[in-house]
Amino acid sequence: MAPIKITSLRKAFNAVEVVHGVDITVEDGEFCVFVGPSGCGKSTILRMVAGLEGVTSGEIRLGDRLINDLPPKDRDIAMVFQNYALYPHLTVEDNIGFPLRMRGVDREVIRAEVRRVSEIIGLQDLLARHPRQLSGGQRQRVAMGRAIVRNPQAFLFDEPLSNLDAQLRVQMRTQIRELHQRIRTTTIYVTHDQVEAMTMADRIVVLKDGHVEQSGPPLEIYDRPANAFVARFIGSPSMNLFTGALTEQGVRLDDGAVLPLPKRYGATGTAQYGVRPEHLEIVEIGTPGSFEAEVAVVEPTGAETMIFARRNGQDVTATFRMRPAVKPGDRVALKPDVDTIHLFGETGRLD
């Protein structure tokens, strides 16, 4: 086990640079999730750490070792691929034992190790099968078994759950998390699903267009997103953002409504006013600091009720613990909880 330190990492394919000088440190034993929309460079960075993609410039260190130019086999890193990449011509037992076989481990030791690992991942009864005889979830577990069997210094996961159905995904999420708590190996986990990121990570790194937008513990990123992109990307349903002019009284929207601020900001100009769906409440129409919107859809999920409304052509989402008596077509006034709002200028967060 070892920390992974990435410094000024760049990657260019021919003339096109896709990763622009990224700095990320993953502490020893940490479960770090790279999240971002597709094309943000998260998988490319992961493949560079694995050694499957060359480094254009910058450094990748695993513990004290500079691993930039080491071939993948000498890096002591295991990886679980999005499509599992199981060896179709080998049985489950031989798939899991493959890394040990390649290291010349004694046949009997391999058998024992494969047995030990298969119990951890619950595949002990399927060892004689071939990958084509397994379900998606089982294949996923074989891939994990193959990764943990050799006690690597770090695990890499490349969107490992995106091929599973929703229910299995939630289940595997917990299993991967549990596994990590048990073996505490430094892990980088790549996903485009921010729910996965929020629920699994010790630390989230939000990426966009080859840059790190923000890095920190999930709740810190949720509570204090560094910019409008992170604010919108993290959290489900996502944060409502209103663009308006920053004034002494608050943020004035184009229809004249003024959204209240908790304090005065020195800055002026255009700003984005962010409020999470759970920080809106329904108030009497005309209440100061509120804005009006027309309810479009009401979605009760049982524990919560979600209201999708439209204000001046813009979508607004609000969630409530109690069950508000509104129906589609109603006009409601929504008031942000002023202490929890987020304000973003052009360069990022304003406070």
Place this chain on the structure above:
Amino acid sequence: MSAGPAMRRSAAARTLHMVALTGLAIVVAFPVYWMIVLAMTPLGFSRQITSILPSDLTFDNFASLVVERPMLRWLWNSTLVATLSSGISMLIGLSCGYALSRLRFRGSYVVLVLVLASQMVPSTSILVPLYTLFMDLGLLNTIHGVVIGHISLVLPLAIWMSKGFFDSLPEELEGAARLDGCSRLGALWFVAIPLVSPGLAAIFVYGFVTSWNDFLFPRHFVQSENLWTAAAGLTSFRGEYFTLFEPQMAASIVFAFPVVVLFFFLQRRMVSGSLTGGVK
């Protein structure tokens, strides 16, 4: 009642179908039947055909192949040439195809197009240049000369086929193998080659059949009868004024047999589908 005409039409269509298929089967099977009939009748039968059924059956024609001609020697030469040229083409095709599929390098596309272009040149048109080249290199009248000639016939398609097989193999499999402790070569050996082996079998069969059937190169590059392949040997039954059809047909049967056997044994290996389950 309304189903009547439709039923009748479908019955008519079925009859037409059967007639067409039977006709096609006869067209395909008759030459083979006639080859067998001629091979098993006494010399001269083919000149006075009265029936499509043989009158006397004899194995003399087969015996004469061994007694009067070096047919066994020719078959051995053919086996040697076909095995070597297809085996070597398969190995070179494997490494070239892998490189063209997996490595990014400048000009790889040009290489592919040139390889394909060389496949388009008919072997007849390179016969004379090859002849003068082989003369300079001292490869005329040798078995290895024919082997090299056949490699040049088989290799372009072998490279393309092999590239296609590697292209259809997900790159992650080799990536996983490399992380699991393989070098690039190790990943090729332990993971990629077992998975493309049906394709390699197909390349081998293609090369073997091409070389086995080729008559042009052995007939022109080799003068001594002893070094002919069976394909070249088949023409020895044809004289200036007459052809010994019956022994020639016997030789043809013997000539066709190994290829049929090869197909029989390799067809199972060529059935793909072994990739299922590895990814997704």
